[in-house]
Amino acid sequence: MIIFNALGSVFSIVLMISAGFFLSHKGWFDEKTSQLFSKLVCNLAIPCLMISQFTENFDKDKLLNLGGGLFAPFTSMALGYFVAVIISKIIRVKEGRIGTFRSMFFVSNSIFIGLPVNMALFGEQSMPSVLLYYIANTTFFWTIGVYEISKDGQSGKANIISLETIKRIMSPPLISFMFAVILVLFDIHFPKFILDTCKYFGNLTTPLAMLFIGITIYSVNLKEFKFSLDMIAIILGRFFISPVLILILCNLIKTPLLMKEVFVIQAAMPVMTNTAIVSKRYNADYEYATISTIITTILSLLAIPIYMLILG
Template sequence: MELLTAFGSIFSIIIMIAIGYILTKKEWIDKAGAKLFSKIVINVSLPALMINSLMADFDRAKLLSMGKGLVVPFLSIGLTYLIGKIFIKVFNVTPKRRGTFLSMFFVSNTIFIGLPVNLALFGSESVPYVLLYYIANTTFFWTIGVFEISKDGGGETQGFLSMNTIKRIFSPPLMGFIVAIILILLAVPVPKFVMDTCRYLGNLTTPLSMLFIGNTMYYINLKGIQFNKDVWGVLLGRFIISPLLVVLLCKFFPLPGLMASVFIIQAAMPVMTNTAIVSKSYDADYQYAAIMITISTVLSLFIIPIYKILLQ
């Protein structure tokens, strides 16, 4: 019964992904349409959601206490990266896939899947904690993650502190987060019509994200998937090692109950969707990345309810 209750909390997400898949099959949404959804979410709805959620739920004192939680996601992701390095040798990962494998092993899909899942499981109070994990996750991906992927292609590698990397880290959602923090710390009053606008735009995030995932899944050829060591290694990192490290770290760095739960769920998210895009840009094995995005996304819909039960 508990499993059905937990599964029911994200059943609406499964339905929206299915709708995205069906609409793509009926040719109502094509790749260009999905790209538009992605742009709207990243550049419009997510920044608006950050501003509305933070300013609605936090004051200056609560915000300052929240910042202490950053140590757990940064430490857990960093440790997962080091363990991933060991796994590459243990699993003898295919040479041209090692950077992509490592990136998928230690960073997760904290926005397109992580945010709507946490909203479904814990409500709007979880959004600020989702963003804390997102800060660590996106920093690691656009520095170490991209650097590792770039080595797979054999061409010019991505520098850690290039201007391009810095621009990607300071993405619109993160800028929305920073703007909200500044407004809260300075106690700047925001007109109601501005907050209402942010709330309406922010509400677009979950449905557009799920339609985008459904569209992406439609274009993946599932027939060619082989569950070999390169696949099992990533799944082990995503769904077992990463969340388990958060659980262990929370014993050394005690966190409020909701914050710890959100971090665990975020750590158990599927492969980051940007991995395939970056892999293709560096002439790495982007098809492998795309397959892992699909497999991990589908499996997460069944694994997340189990984590929800364990957190109760």
Template sequence: MVLLGYALAEKGWFDDKSSHLIARLVTQVALPCYMVHTITERFTAQELLRMIPNLRFPAVSMLLLLALAMVIAQLFAVDKSHRGLFVSMFFNSNTVFVGLPINQAIFGDESIPYVLIYYMCNTTFFWTIGTYLIQRDGNQTVQFSIKDSITKIFSPPLLGFLLGLLLVLLNIKLPGFLVSDLTYLGNLTIPLSMLFIGLSVSKAGFSQMRFQKDNLLILLGRFVISPLFMVLILSVTDLPDLMKKVFILQSAMPVMTNAPVVAKLYGADSDYAAVMVTETTLFTVVVIPLLMTIVS
């Protein structure tokens, strides 16, 4: 499906409006419906309550990555014009557009709650610490708005997850026609996400790829250090095997697609962010099969 999205984009099927529309359909319509349907149809209240405390494992991993990224930025003299952006991209990953479809394709629907746990932690870190760091690179006065951060964190996908969780906890059964609608709309999530990845790769183009020091350090952080940290943290736990595999896979996802948007908004180095989104997304095609061979 990724290859199909890439091929169609190369043939001129999509323009900027098309990619924006697909992104909005996934994040604001399909994915929230997918969350509600999956949570309410496949999990009990006891199962979900047991999983929520496991937020601490991705949180610990991200805090360690954050600290390490700051040290690496100093030791390797990362360009000061995008040092905050570097740190943000080093410890945050794309857990929805890339992480969700890949986990669902490999592990099935049983992996979705674990994907969402990691997503909750990741999106909180990005829209607070990550965004603050990116602002520091820009040409505007650094401001931290709790209201704006909360608005970004409680995005439609997370609200869909929370609604599904509430329905399960309250033992509320949705009517059949509504379940059917949620199923149809939710089933758009994976194919549209895959097409969007192919479209994004085509739009970015291979010509932008360049392997300079700062770029290589991000690749090292995303695909080697981050999953290694997660493996080490999980090695001393008795979590379910599937949860461990999902967390490890999520930790090795590419750079957040929101990074260039936020960088441009605050006058930071958005070109650098766009290049890193492209490079890490392309490398995911190679890294994920290798990673799954190792952890399986």
């Protein structure tokens, strides 16, 4: 029964993505629509979801008990980065792609795709674990990940520790998470109409994100795509090495079941969408990053049910 419920959640995700694909084919959605959906999810829906869910479902004691869950994501990503460095040298990734390859290998799309997927699979109770993984993921991406990508481009290298880095880490989802934590810790309550508004906007997170993926998949011409050795390595990093690393760590430190399941699904998410944006910013190979993001997004539809079966 658990397996059928999990597969049912996956089918629900596939149907929403298929709707985005079909409506793109019909001409309803285009590139501008996908950019709009991306902004709405990251800057409105997810922040509202954080505030509504945390203030409704958490108290001070529950929040203080969450801190220990940061060890597994931070440790697994650090190990994933070192594995990425080793593999990039073994397979001799093309010059100008090395840093981008490493970033894509060990960092996942943990909030834009990861949050709605976990909400669909495990329900609202998965959000705290999703956010713990997100904190580690966004920290690694905007420090080591961006620094590695910047080495591929012709412009100056990014500083791992800088004011710009801090600004990028402090994204709307993370700021809203911190704000929600403050509200809970200091027992601050908003009027019901404000929380209801946040809840309505928060409920847009999953459908908008899934429609975005459908639009993205429709936009790529897979006939022009050819698998290369480094692309295969990225796929292995995203859907095998990263999930296995965190699964082993969670079993070693006896992480609670739901948290372990969420961490594994988060680690098996596709390449982070911001990778292509940052690659373009530093004059790196952003087309390589873009096609890797799209291919891993498509393949995640196969990886998610496989891991749900394993975890189930």
